[in-house]
Amino acid sequence: METIQEKLNVTIPLDSGFSHILFNLAAQGYSHICVIYDGSGDSGDIEDIIAMPRDLKKSKNQHNSCYDVVNPIKLDKDLYDLIVDQTYTKVLSHLQDWCNNDGGYGQLYISTEDSSYDSYHYTRYTESNSHPSDGQIGD
Secondary structure (H helix, E strand, O other), X not given: OOOOOOOEOOOOOOOOOHHHHHHHHHHOOEEEXXXXXXXXXXXXXXXXXXXXXXXXXOOOOOOOOHHHOOOOOOEOHHHHHHHHHHHHHHOHHHOOOOOOEEEEEEEEEEEOOOOOEEEEEEEOXXXXXXXXXXXXXXX
16 A cells, blocks of 8 residues: 655745745754755756755754755655745855856755755866977877
């Protein structure tokens, strides 16, 4: 028999203000939303969104890794899509280019308690070194 896994959702309408959505998640015991993103070439994508239980919270501006969450609960699709839209529009589109050329990646932590965020953002660079040589190939 297949077990149906409950998905995390809010108890208020999804068209409420985003800070209200986050506060609702805080009331359900989650201190942060962790958004994992990666990109290069001409595209970037959010790879995962993890709700971090309050018991993992450290002091302000210190976080455990998103991956420290054991058995993370899946987000309801509409809630997931809303968080994707809000993070692209309000944060990720303003970070140093992470979805063009060599791209970048990172983890974005959004506090459910006060809507503040901080990110661990990395930009990739490819280095090319020239090593000229000349000569003649003989028989």
